[in-house]
Amino acid sequence: MNILLRLDESLQGRLEASIGEQISDEIVIRGWDYFMNDRVLSLKLIDGDTLFASVHGAGEMYMVGLDAGQFKYSTCTCPQDNPCEHMAAVYFAYTRNAFGEDEAKHAYSRLRNGGAEAAGRHKAQPQRSGLSPAGRPQEAHPDQWLEWMKQEHGEEWRKCHHSLHALQPVLQSLKGSARDWERPLQRIHWMLAVAFVLDQAERAINSVDSFSRYYHEMSFARMAEPWVEHYYALALELSPESMGHDELEWIQFLKEYVKKRALGTERTLFEWTYLYMAICEKMSQQPGWRDREQHALEQTAALGAAEVNLSFIRTALAMMSFFVKEDSKALAYLDQTEFDKIQSIVYPCASQRLDEQDWELFGQWMAFIYERIRSSRNSRTIASFVTLCRAADVDQPSNPVWTRYMTDLLPYSYIELSEHWLSVHKYEEWADLQLLMGIHPDDMDAQDVKDVMKAAPAIMIPLYHQAAEDWIAARNRQGYKLAVKQLKKLERLYKAEKLSDVWQRYLDNLIHRFGRLRALQEELRKGKFIP
Incomplete structure (x- = not known):
């Protein structure tokens, strides 16, 4: 595994606190077992605040994204709805890589203790009986x-x-x-x-x-x-x-x-x-209520920014316009407000227009959002946007803009985009994405690989090629063994596609190219690729 940078100290503290708050003691223990059994693979730190890794689950590979800044945007492709042991395992792996084995043990101890304290804080408290205020009737x-x-x-x-x-x-x-x-x-x-x-x-x-x-x-x-x-x-x-x-x-x-x-x-x-x-x-x-309230908001705004929350007023005025489908006016109000403060407003608005299948208005909202997230792209700002793109691509597949948005936001859109292309059976696009991201077949979800092998087996050939070449490039005995494992699968694919002659030419070229790597040649002989 390879860590390029460390999380900022405050971010790491927030991430650990979030794990302690939201992951139970039992799940933390299971995450530690996953970590200790070396099930965390391909660990990377992106943009200084998001950890990406693949975790070997119960017979399947899961992709995990840990957002240190806002844990609620963390994701795992496993079936669980709540924060899971795969997330905990990734955090332990990061701690070991960044600070050493002892610090990983200390993190585990802190989370175990923190979990116990959190459980204590959430015990049910005795409740008082209801009180009835004397002299406070319904008519008051x-x-x-x-x-x-x-x-x-x-x-x-x-x-x-x-x-x-x-x-x-x-x-x-x-x-x-x-x-x-x-x-x-x-x-x-x-x-x-x-x-x-x-x-x-x-x-x-x-x-x-x-x-x-x-x-x-x-x-x-x-x-x-x-x-x-x-x-x-x-x-x-x-x-x-x-x-x-x-x-x-x-x-x-x-x-x-x-x-x-x-x-x-x-x-x-x-x-x-x-x-x-x-x-x-x-x-x-x-009738008339919206106009009166809008006028009251505008009058309040005239008091000045020092005395009132102008962001709230502009957001409220935008929603007043949205209620009557004056979306251009609504977006003009929102354009005067910091995007971070209005995200929880704009996404539901866009989603409502999508539900109404009003493609013109929906397109306005999506263009507005895209222009504001593309320059500061990260996993927590794009998750909701990519989800909308996926739904729009299903309902309006003839419009290429939804796919363009998702591909422009890589690598942060990787998990969602990969799942989307599989769900709509775009296997070539899916395979190209794995090649681009450098994801090996053994790191992918086992069921996904099975589905692709069944529907379009030839699509997997370039992926096994890349995996084999990457393991050879590691220049160590373990890498050569794993490369031979990929070559075995590649050979079966070529023969299943009745391309034995193409396979043989590739194998001969590979043996020739790496003829000076004695350890690789030995592993190829063990794999019966060399007589």
Whole structure:
């Protein structure tokens, strides 16, 4: 294996922390076994932040990409949905290559201990029974409800030292206070309760020292995921066309509450922009609502960049235009915002236009994204884009732009592109890609090789040629043995294709070219290629 560079120290710390947080103790142990049995092959560091390697799994070869900067973009071609032992094995292999065997052992020990601590942090906490606020009926104004929430639960965030478990009973209590309400108003009350609890979580994370914040963010965000998902599910149930006076009053109050959070310029843990947009998308169905809200946003923007989050306003205005299919206008707004801050907006928009099969508008979004990722290409910025390209190429195979986008983004698009060409039976393109990337047949997924051998066996001939030549170029006995192994498979392919004369000419030329390599000649004799 060959490591060209080391990860930055802070990146390595983040990667190890992510593995400790997201990979269980049992999986870490299995990853260590994979590493100790030398199952990690072809380890490379790309662009200083992404580790690529192939791992010998249970009879199959898997391709792993570890994104040290943002672990959630890490990938493995194995069937598991969660971070797996192959990822852990790659990290151990990197640690040994970069720092030595002892440091790999230390990393294993740290992850084992970290896994135990993480498990302890996620044990279920006792929950308090729900509370009912006296004198806070359904008819009360929402600002009265919010004031009561603050009085009763406004300091609960101080109990969130390492997790958000202290806020779970708060949310249950707030929801329970509206258990007997009519469903339409109850729905909005519950959304406000979620927003209030998320606001408490923001206060908790801001009390953490900067050194510990990264680790707390991962823990807090994971704990809050079901709360946020419930908020979005409730938003989807909103029915603007049938809302009465009380519901409109509550939804307006809720919208302003999350909007105020989104307008802030401080760093936040949660995506308040999307909590706001979830309301706007539904309420835009009501005549005149979108125009009024758009005007309010424009007025707020006039206050100046020092006082408001202009990125949020431009994103919100873009989505207002998207809702009514004014996509060119939407993209003009987004063009004024840093792409890193809007990725989670642009990809769903492009995906929606793809689902609608609106190829003109979808093409506008894809061109917009491509222009912004091609200069700073890396695995985490292109993953969603390549996924869209694959889907578009299936639905519109006559348009070559989808393939061009994917090939232009190599090597970061390699795994997705390789899988795509196999899925659409473009075996020649698939083989050319393996040759370009220098991937040997023995490093590929065993089932993929079987499928290609069955459908188009001749496609594999150049791949075995390259593998044999690469192993000979290693100039050592083990390399020569592996080269002979590839030559055996190559011979069978040539004969199966009834090209025995071509095979013999190639073999004679190879023996002649490397006649001075005594060890290779010996291995060729053992393989019965030389009498």
